[in-house]
Amino acid sequence: MKILVVGSGLMGPAAAYNAMSDPQVSQVTLADVSQQQLEVARKKLSRMKGAEKLTTTVLDLSDRAAASRLMAGFDAIATALSKQAIGAGIRAAIAAKKPLVDLSWPPDPEIPELKREVEAAGILVILGCGVEPGLTEIMTRYLAEKLDRVDEVHIKCGGIPEKPAPPLGYKIVFGGRQMPLRPSDARWVENGQIKPVTRYSGVEPVTFPGVGECEAWHEGFMPWLMDLEALKGLKVGTQKTVRWPGYAAKVTALKEMGLLNEEPVEVDGVRVAPKKVLDAVLYPHVRLEEGEIDITLFRVEVKGEKGDRPCYYKIEMVDRYDTTLGFTSMARTTAFTGAIVARMAGRGDLKARGWKTPEQVVTGPLFDRLVREMAEVKVLFDLTTEKVEALKG
DSSP: OEEEEEOOSSSHHHHHHHHHTOTTOOEEEEEESOHHHHHHHHHHHTTSTTGGGEEEEEOOTTOHHHHHHHHTTSSEEEEOOOHHHHHHHHHHHHHHTOOEEESSOOOGGGHHHHHHHHHHHTOEEEOSOBTTTBHHHHHHHHHHTTSSEEEEEEEEEEEEESSOOTTTSOOBOSSSSSOOOOOSOEEEEETTEEEEEOTTOSOEEEEETTTEEEEEEEOOOOGGGGGSGGGTTOOEEEEEEEESTTHHHHHHHHHHTTTTOOSOEEETTEEEOHHHHHHHHHHHHHBOOTTOOEEEEEEEEEEEEETTEEEEEEEEEEEEOBTTTTBOHHHHHHHHHHHHHHHHHHHTOOOOOEEEOHHHHSOHHHHHHHHHHHHHTTOOOEEEEEEOOOOOO
C-alpha cells in the first residue's frame, strides 16, 4: 500500500510517521509547496521507524494536473492542509479517482459545490478526520449506540500547554500563525433542535486526571451528528472547548472590543482587519516553543436509558507531547487518526463512496481497529459505565 501525505506543517509529518510505521505500507510520500518545510520534516522523520519508505516532493496544488498525476500513483491520500487549500486537494483527488482523508474542512461557502463534485465522481472523501472533529464524533456514535435512548450528549475537547503563561495561558498546537478565535455564534442542541449560542459562553469547570481544573465553553455541536439514528431523540447536546481557567473571559473581552472581526477598519488611512493585527501581536506569545509540552484533553459523555434504566457512559483521554519523537499531542491525536483512516481507505476497508464524515464509516470492527492502533502509539481511551437503579413509582 502506498500513502501520499500532503502538507508538512505540524500535522503532516506525524501522519507520515504513522503510515511509515505500518508494515502493510511500502511507500509514504510527503508533499508540500515549501521545499524548506519538506527538508525540515525529512530530517525529523529520517531517524524514525520506517524511514526507508519515505520520499518527499514539492507539490503546488494550484497545478491540478500535476497534483492529480502524483495522487494517481497512491492508494490513498491524507491531507493536512489549510482550509483555503482543501478544495484544491479534493479536486485533484477527484481527477486522480483516489480516496482522500483530510483533518479539517474547507470554508463553508465552498462545501456545496465540492460535495456535488465528489458525489458525481463516486470517490470517497472523508472530512474532519482528526481529534475534533473526528474522534469526538466517532466516540459519540459508539457510546450513543450502546443506549436504547439518548437524552444528552456532552463533548469536551481541547489542546493546552502543560504550563500556562500570559497573556492567554494558551499556545498554538495545531499549526499556522493564527489564533483559533471567532466572533460568530456557536451551536448546541436543545429539545432536538440545533440552536445558536454565544461562543465562549456556558463556561463550566472541568477536571482531568493528572492535569487539574480547566474550563470548558461553547464552541459548536457538529450538526451532522443529528443525522445519526441513535441521536434522533436527543434533548440536549453540547460541544465545548477546553482551556486553562480564565481563557473564555479574556477572549470574550477581545470579542466585545471587536478585535476578532475580519472586516477591515481604517487606521491612519490604512484599512486593516482587527483579527490580523491581533494574530500578529499575539503570535510571539502563543507559538509553541521547542521543548514545550502540550496536552490534549478529551471527554465524551452520553446519558439516556438502557433496558428501562437510566444509564451513563463516558470516554476520556489525556494525551501528552511525545518527548522521544518530538510530536505534539495535538499532532498525535489528530494526524494519527487521519492516517489510520486513510489506510483503511487504501486497503479497501471502507466501502462507502461520496462525501462522508468519520463517524459514518468508522464503526464496528473498523472502530475497534482504530482504537487498537491508537493504543499501539499510546493514545489511550478510558470507558466508564454507570447504570442507575430504575426509579420506583
